[in-house]
Amino acid sequence: MITSVLVANRGEIACRIVRTCRELGIRTVTVHSDADENALHARVADATVRLPGAAPAETYLRADLIVKAALDAGADAIHPGYGFLSENPAFARAVLDAGLVWIGPPPEAIEAMASKTRAKKLMGLEALPLHKVTEDDLPVLVKAAAGGGGRGMRVVRDLAALEDELTAARAEALSAFGDGEVFVEPYVEGGRHVEVQILADSHGTVWPLGTRDCSLQRRHQKVVEEAPAPGLTSELTDSLYAMAVRAARAVDYVGAGTVEFLVSGDTAHFLEMNTRLQVEHPVTEAVFGVDLVALQIRVAEGCALEALENDPPRAQGHAIEARLYAEDPAHAWAPQTGTLHRLTVPDGVRLDTGYADGDPIGVHYDPMLAKVVAHAPTRAEALRKLAAALERADIHGPTTNRDLLVRSLRHEEFTTARMDTGFYDRHLPALTGSAPDPYAPLAAALAAAHGRSRFGGWRNLPSQPQVKRYAVAGEEHEVHYQHTRQGLTAEGVRVVRATSDLVILEVDGVQRRFEVSRYGDQVHVNNTTLTALPRFPDPTAHHAPGSLLAPMPGTVVRVAEGLSEGAQVEEGQPLLWLEAMKMEHRITAPATGTLTALHAVPGRQVQVGALLAVVQAPL
Structure with a gap:
């Protein structure tokens, strides 16, 4: 009988495995990277073991450290969850060689199916129907042989693009799985x-x-x-x-x-x-x-x-x-x-x-x-x-x-x-493309106004409406409201009730409830997220036309081959690639013109909004 399980994973699946183990009366151990030191999966287990570092290659992909953690913590079995080392036959063998129970298939079965190309050959011998590629099979799908999750996959509809997409898929597969082998199969539209x-x-x-x-x-x-x-x-x-x-x-x-x-x-x-x-x-x-x-x-x-x-x-x-x-x-x-x-x-x-x-x-x-x-x-x-x-x-x-x-x-x-x-x-x-609730900015403003009204917002003399500005889904909204003898009034809508966390508006005879939560400048009104804007815009917040800003925090993994300042680029041309949250994201030229600045360097970590490059279009 298994008495203690180490979960060789993180996040949702680690928490889910811990939950079942507790129901079965089995003690649990988790592992965590430095980035996950206070993560939920590290908090819910009976014990947790640190894996120094943050990158998966240093932590959750280190079979030796995970087996050692299991032995040190007194676990007698390892559950790999999904992802990371879950389909790594060498890891399964290392677990068994250490005298631990492997909660998974035999290493030989994992190995037989680990490479999609080998798996297809094996299933062909078992007479399972397979797709076969011919010269007339465009579009095709380029896939990584060693992994999944969408990494190393490309749909190719133009034969001229095949070589570039093969190169990109190999690079992504090598980075994600340590194996750059890719293969091509027909892409079935409507499958x-x-x-x-x-x-x-x-x-x-x-x-x-x-x-x-x-x-x-x-x-x-x-x-x-x-x-x-x-x-x-x-x-x-x-x-x-x-x-x-x-x-x-x-x-x-x-x-x-x-x-x-x-x-x-x-x-x-x-x-x-x-x-x-x-x-x-x-x-x-x-x-x-x-x-x-x-x-x-x-x-x-x-x-x-x-x-x-x-x-x-x-x-x-x-x-x-x-x-x-x-x-x-x-x-x-x-x-x-x-x-x-x-x-x-x-x-x-x-x-x-x-x-x-x-x-x-x-x-x-x-x-x-x-x-x-x-x-x-x-x-x-x-x-x-x-x-x-x-x-x-x-x-x-x-x-x-x-x-x-x-x-x-x-x-x-x-x-x-x-x-x-x-x-x-x-x-x-x-x-x-659906628009957010049009009354959300008004509800946010009224909730904010309620907080101030406790300190004497209403005055006996007439006053100008108060103004608040919010950004919603990339659009700016300006809201006007007033404190009157009857309470808060706003833009022709009857305010039934307004507190710091609940606003009730009557719109066309129908009362609607808006629950409001604030976290710094971020305001959540029911399902709409707003950002409170300063009353007067910052005149220094400006980037030159053609500036390419990082859309997310991540790491620059590649810059297009031969790309340098002064190069002529075409609109939509891939310039560089960012890796964030296990996926590569392609950054393309916003217009046809000259690359006047290139700040992206492979290996450099960037924050959202960081200037990556500038493309100057012809005047």
Whole structure:
């Protein structure tokens, strides 16, 4: 019996594993980098061990330090979570060689599936259908052989761009995974990403635990997942189950894993096998009523699945998961940093997170804040429940993708299950273009005015309206209000009530409530985030036309080959790349002209707003 587990991970998945271990009566140990010293996963475990440094290569990717931490802390097993070392066969062997229990598949199974190119060859021998590239297969997808999460992936629609995209993909894959091998496969327009959850024991039993659809993706990373995958025929579902079981048996798989397919119509092709727990595993747990982490632990202890149940559990209802990211979808999905002041969701949905109120969101790791999961008897009910929960959630801090998620879940193409992996390519502008609540700046101003009114805001003599300025979604709003005998009045709207944290306005005979929270210059009014502006703009806050400013804090990883001051550049030409929160972000020329200044140097860390370069357009 396992008595103590070290979780070789961080953030949301580490907290989630700790939660199950506590329910099973198992002691927990976590590891933390210096950047994560006060992170939630370091606080909730029974013990935690420091990994000196901040970069993943120095910390969460150091197999030797993690095994030593487990031994020093008295753990007898290691759970790798997902990402980092979870699919590293050398790490699995090191855990076993140290006499510890590895809560995962055998190293040989991980190794067989670790490279997508080797995995495809192996599955071809098992007669699983594969995509094959021909000269006429444009567009194609360039993919990293050793990793996932959208890194090292490029869609190429023009043959002339293939060589440059191969070079870029190799560089990103090498940086992210330490392996620059890439391969090319056909890119299927309108394809769906469908996967099968499997669970296998060491006694020869393999359970297929339903399908999941993960087609809503940005930058080849999943955003919304659901179980079961909607719209599949029973014949196709049975075929996917059979192929997933065959793939597991081909490598003598043990534990939880996922076999991924590209589905087009009634045809499915093998993509890859993830030899670990998936980020989206909660939707399967909700539908089948199981705890996959608990089952992983029992399988690692040698338990036979048939000893738990004679048959695989049966699916009940529908579950949908949305990944909440600290990012700005309207501006190239730029990751955001800062303090997460508050994160709460209504009762009735599941929240998996690695953050607590007041925690900082840094630059070193993935920008995912949480996963919100809704389960209901039908897909339509689960959709409605999840969209409403996200809409009513309190998310105070940096910009997030919350509004995008709500609009995605209510989009006709998604509600009718006609989505595919190109959903955001088609609909992103419409999904990010909605205006914020027009009464939010007024509510913010009235709440601020209430605080001052306690010190004598009303005067017997008539006075000019007070003015406050706010920035909302890049636009400036000026609000006028007055203190009168009747209380606060504002812009023809009846103020029913105004306190420092609650404003009630009557608009066209309907009373509306606005909850107001302040954190320095940042004001949250219901779902709208505002920034209080000084009454008079700072005349020194100015950059020359054509200035390229860092859209996020990060590290300059590359500058375009041969680029130097004085070079002629074209509008949209890639100039440099920033790495932030595990993703590379391309910075392009804002106009055709001359590069008059280049301040970006590979390896240099920059803050948001830092001047990277200047491109001067012809007069």
